[in-house]
Amino acid sequence: MRTLLIPVLCAVVIVALLPLIAGYIVLVERKVMAHMQARLGPMRVGPHGLLQPIADALKLMLKEDVIPTNADRLIFWFAPVASVAAALVAYSAMPIGPAFQIADLNVGLLFIVAVSSLGIYGVVLGGWASNSHYSLLGAMRSAAQLVSYEVAAGLALVSVLLLAGSLSMKEIVQAQLDQGVWFVFYVPFGFFIYLVASIAETNRAPFDLPEADSEIVAGYMTEYSGFRWALYFLAEYANVIVVAGVATTLFFGGWLRPLTRYHDHFPGTHVELLDVVPAFAMIALALYCFRLAPRQPLRVQKRVMAAAGVKCVLFAGILFAALFGSDAVREGVHGAFWFLAKVGAYIYCFMWFRFTFPRYRFDQLMRLSWQFLIPLGLVNVIGVAVAIVLRERWDWNPFFSLVPTTIVTLGFAAWLTADKLELSGTDEDIAAESAAVLPGSGE
């Protein structure tokens, strides 16, 4: 039973913290969006809106629970739960730092992909159970979209698997440590495909067709309100974190520090120069909070802001103290920091895309996946395979073999975009296209 203790603890921590983290990601998203759009965003609840997620969560929990007439009550109840469950289970194989992982499955990556693909049931069944045309359209769109982009994402993952030679998340990170380079530099196209596909799989703009608010109101969530809606929302953000975590692990070295192989000790200690960066970043953040605190209009807000600063100091202290702990402690704490920092950067990109791009149309979305990403992914996988053979048989330097691969893939991508990806195809094209992928929408 001792062996079960740590995984169970990890699971409890994740399940307990995730809603809070999701809430604060929403806050960050709103703030980032606001600043990109020349406005302020939430400012009222807490200093700079810092307590907004808590207020929102309370509001959502207290809202009336509406079930539409003629809805399928059982499935209407079950669907959001399925969504959240799928999203949460995916965390069980996610290594947040070398020490913090619930289970190191040797099929970890496939497990995450498989489980997060189950989240589609929540969407499809929810859309169907609502007994509303908007919901049904959203559900249909979602089903077709997720299935299509899973293929593209899978091909992107294969290119990394070839390089790492393992499906275990930990071993993939280890492979990047051993080979001394993050895989994003080896297979930039694999990363590109995964980036696009992961946006599509999490239903985020510009691929947010299943919940396109200006077209089908809110898609599969149209009839949901209150806590059930919050569950969908939680599932969406949990999924965003999952794909960000997968991308981080596969392409950005997981918990590894940038310049992992570069050692630069302080004289007389084993503390490395670069390892001090996280602590100082936290202290800088704390100073920023302290500077803002006196300017808050209310005393409560001043205190919350100061508390945020104190929290940052605390984190800085932990990060700093960990430097002098044992290797396991240091790697655990700093690994978690770097992992979360990379995940945050990835999510920031998601937000950035969301505020910048208009939304694809359904047939364009399908065409992008089937006619661009999937062929590109295939070429990429073949190229990486050839490069690996070159490396293993004739001892080529990986960069020598992978750079031509990337150039070939780039050429292929250029050819695809030039000839095939005319997004505004003729009507017949579009009709044939959608008839092939979506039986409900052809001529």
Place this chain on the structure above:
Amino acid sequence: MIPVSHYLFLSLALFAVGVVGVLTRRNVIIMLMSIELILNAVNINLVAFSRLYGSVDGQVFAIFVIADAAAEAAVGLGIILAFFRNRKTIHADEMDLLKW
């Protein structure tokens, strides 16, 4: 340790339920789903025996079964869709075009 026979009993139960489903339901989609259930029961057997004999051959077979199930589902559902378009029904006993 759980004896293999328990896996076989489980497999048997699923298989029997699947057979009953195929034979008794009128809805073609549910019949198809029952067939999936039967294939699944077979998979449990294969994996249990694979474990019993310490070889992965059974698991490989199970993978083939799953591939076959995928093919079957795709074609079967295609037929059902085409049939539904023409006849507006998905009931097996109303599929009597050739019976006359």
Place this chain on the structure above:
Amino acid sequence: MMLAKLLFYFFALLAVGSAVLMVTRRNIVHAAVFLVTTLLATAGIFLQLEAEFLFVVQLLVYAGGIMVLFVFVIMLVNLDIEMRAVRFNKQWTVAGALAFVLAMQVLTALWVGRKTFHLPAAPAALAERNTETVADALFSHFVLAFEVASILLLVAMIGAVVMGKRRAE
């Protein structure tokens, strides 16, 4: 070991229970949900048998792929008809008898051979590197079957597209 046993019986009960529910539900969507539950429970049993790769394939292909297709098609066909229709056809008794006979046969066979079924602990290598061993078998001994399976899938794909496509009006 207690835990393993508990898990097995839990998954087995879940699988059989939801299979029965699947066959008896009037609403096809409910039936599909119960089938998904059965498939997930089966996946759990695979995991419990230390067939990790198969466990993931079951999740990914069966639950995440095939059943999504089912649900998708169910939504395309009209459900209202089914809600009012008679659920079972007239072969209920025949089918029951047949299934019973079948079950009895298999039970007898099991009873006869009950002594031989003792599950040994899986060889360490098999459990450790399940994916690799499966892959080795798949791409060496079974490579022909593998290729045949891929052609089968290709044919099925083409067939499904042809079938699903509407005739040009």
Place this chain on the structure above:
Amino acid sequence: MSAGNEAAGFGTARGVDTTVLGENEIILNMGPQHPSTHGVLRIKLRLDGERVVDSECIIGYLHRGVEKIAEHRSYPQFAPYVDRMDYVAAVSNGLGYCEAVEKLLGAEAPPRARVVRTILAELQRIASHLLWLGTHALDIGALTPIFYSMREREEILKIFEKYCGARLTTHAFRIGGLQYETYDTFEYDVKRFCEALAARIDEYETLLTENRIWVGRTKGVGVLSADDAIALGVTGPVLRASGVQWDLRKAQPYAAYEQYQFEVPTRENGDAYDRYLVRIAEMRQSRLIVLQAVEQIPEGPIMARIGKVLKPPPGEVYHSIEGPKGELGYYIVSDGTIQPYRVRVRPPSFFNLQAFHRMARGAMVADVVAIIGSIDIVLGEVDR
């Protein structure tokens, strides 16, 4: 009332047939409560999967009987009501009404008033197009342009506020000229705004014009041929995007437009993308007009001598101006009393909306949203 189907020669007089549905067909009721029907438009869509088989616009949810109200108000009393039709372009509405009544009276506003009217009307056109740009982009899923365009629109509204005290329903003009003299820094404010605007329009174009997704979503969507556009009575940017060079500011100059150099931008394809480009080009042209006008505002009186009580001679008059959305016409019948006998408004949105049925045929649900956005309707004007 089905605006879409009763257009001369197109479609049929029936609405969407909801009784016999093909396989996989559904009836989707879009609106009147829908995020992107720009108010309370209701569209009944007959969908085959995601493809539109038939459509019907159902209007009237914002009907306030504006034309009927006119029959019980004196001429000056009715003027504020017209601001509430196209509420995002109130200045243009007021201009049309004032000029129509002036025509009926046989009076003419003094030159200074006409130049100021031109400036404000063109600013209003820019404001209206800015609002359109933001909402259209929002409909297509671009979240950000609306905040940028609102920022610029705010500048214009501030100029209006400083001029007449109101931002939206301005009631800026009076029959016979202007009520208010321009404020002290009027020229400076307008000039500063126009100088900043050029770079701002470039900014929107950077975000959208060559954006692959934007082009994909608007090019070839909602195509309306020139012949169809003319037959359906479509005017304004929608007409010009179809390749017809028709602009009342050139064709029948009013206010002070004949004094200024400007071009009438047109495009050939008549799709949503061309409408976007036409409106962007129009904003640039409007800016040029404003810059020219503000350079030399003539001195002089701002009101013509028309007397305190307006009693136009019996008769009728039709006067139309080029509003931001197209031809905005007023048909006024006078029976010689202080109240009009009948006022009929020709709102551009109403006629442009007729073309929806034509544009939406064979489109997808997402295109419907893009098409509605590209027509640029204001329901206050459609329903009156």
